[in-house]
Amino acid sequence: MVRAPCCQKMGLKKGPWTPEEDQILMSYIQKYGHGNWRALPKLAGLLRCGKSCRLRWINYLRPDIKRGNFSSEEEEIIIKMHQLLGNRWSAIAAKLPGRTDNEIKNVWHTNLKKRLLNSSDTKRVSKPRMKRSNSNSSTLTTSSSACTSSSDFSSFSEGTNKSTMTMDNNINIIKSEDIESVETMPPIIDESFWSEATVVDDETSTMPSNSWTISNELELVPPQNQINSVETIQHSYDYNGSNFDDGMDFWYDLFIRSGESIELPEF
């Protein structure tokens, strides 16, 4: 399939928007809505491509855009969410009403990233991964491929040849060729895995020895009686999974409550 470039038509304007163009776009959308972005510029009388109009509206003209510097609270949320989600700017933006993904991305690259690098060498910044004790770590992958369905994970248990196996809620599974024994597979996890997870206060609760837990370092810790299993089977969180938003509120809450650990349901 051949994709026609968005702005292939000659004569379409590029570059900074003028106040007049802004006005035209704003009044058109306020009057008719944006509908079909591709058709919008023609209908509105703008010499821009639909993509450019969409971006201008979303990043600048929308009435609910919040202007001004980011508050320290907002920056804190961005940092924490970035630890959790990686460069999923739109997902991060969803947690900051009035802020756009582009804006957050800019703030991150020009400000927060450097600050974080300077702040501490020891503090964890990278994507958290499950603890692993397998020395053959180089064979493991952290694919960013999108999760598809929990059945993928089930089929993995049956010993397919897929190079990477993924499942809902973004537990990403390593290459099947790294797996030596099906007996060492972790239990199959379905959608209830996350929704049933509960937050446990470290101060007052004792973790059951047969439950998987998430440490304050956000690493998935196996139950003590399954420690040996994780020598051959490893999970890692897939922050780029396209279905991740479903469970994001849960993770967001977890981060906001940083310092607590959570208990996952028994498999």
Add this chain to the structure above:
DNA sequence: AAATGGCACAACCGCGTCTTA
């Protein structure tokens, strides 16, 4: 005062995903 470098922000580009016919 002019030149230069760095920063912040807006906008573009390419690609993956979703939707529709």
Add this chain to the structure above:
DNA sequence: TTAAGACGCGGTTGTGCCATT
């Protein structure tokens, strides 16, 4: 089921402003 179009996202680039030399 599949091709085509539209949308949305993340990476990158361009540009203007400001501080420094």
